Amino acid sequence: MKFPLTFVLLALASSHAFASYPSPLQDFCVAINDSNSTVLVNGKFCKDPKLAIANDFSFPKFRYPRNTTNLVGFKVTTAFGLVWHFPKAEPNGPFVNQFPGLNTLGIAMTRLDFALHDLNPPHIHPRGTKMLVVVEGMLYVSFVTSNQLNNTLFTKVLTKGDVFVFPQGFIHFQLNIGQANALAFAFLSNQNPGLITIANTFFRSKPLINVDVLTKAFQVDNKLINYLQA
CATH class of the missing domain: 2.60.120.10 (Jelly Rolls)
Structure with missing residues (x-):
């Protein structure tokens, strides 16, 4: 079944409206x-x-x-x-x-x-x-x-x-x-x-992100990650 073009345009407009501030x-x-x-x-x-x-x-x-x-x-x-x-x-x-x-x-x-x-x-x-x-x-x-x-x-x-x-x-x-x-x-x-502060997100989360995750993500050794988290 094919939807009329006007129906598609109205659906797109509605989805945009719901994503914005209400009037x-x-x-x-x-x-x-x-x-x-x-x-x-x-x-x-x-x-x-x-x-x-x-x-x-x-x-x-x-x-x-x-x-x-x-x-x-x-x-x-x-x-x-x-x-x-x-x-x-x-x-x-x-x-x-x-x-x-x-x-x-x-x-x-x-x-x-x-x-x-x-x-x-x-x-x-x-x-x-x-x-x-x-x-x-x-x-x-x-x-x-x-x-x-x-x-x-x-x-x-x-x-x-x-x-x-x-x-x-x-x-x-x-x-x-x-x-x-x-x-x-x-x-x-x-x-x-x-507000999402990048350094806080990775190194000051509660609880801390697993060191193995951060060493692989940033391609550094775990000593540096431990230092930054401290």
Whole structure:
């Protein structure tokens, strides 16, 4: 039996629609922890829109430089559901308590502070594309494509005012190659784009990945794997 072309096109369109954000049914959903609310959206209750105030849609935490005295000299401040401190992520960040108006809007933002010559380690955002703009300093940025495109490496040196985009799901990083601290802001196409830090995934999992798996995958001896896991 052959399906009409219009039926096939409609099926494809429907499958794409289910994979994207649902259309909002109200102007916004300011998140509150109120079990008496009659609306529950994406795991959070909504404040009555008539009670929303301007502060619900404001996030002042990007005003100030952050402490970069850690192993990689890097600190990210997020305006979504995750705060990242090297070498591990901490859930329950500013999204609910500090930026409730962002809920359901499908966008996020981060402030990236780099110490001299330091790095935002290779990582992935599985649910969001990232657009980065450099405010101060000079960054060497890069992402690697999938196996389908032979793991092609795209790199660029960015200076003040430059913008670069990292496609969703690709491994990417930024390195401060200037002669001073650097500052950038990133915008992501998901209110909770997720974070997978590559080194943590392989060498800090709980429980640890079997050493034999990693020695074969990276073609190195087990002493190096043991060292990295330690």
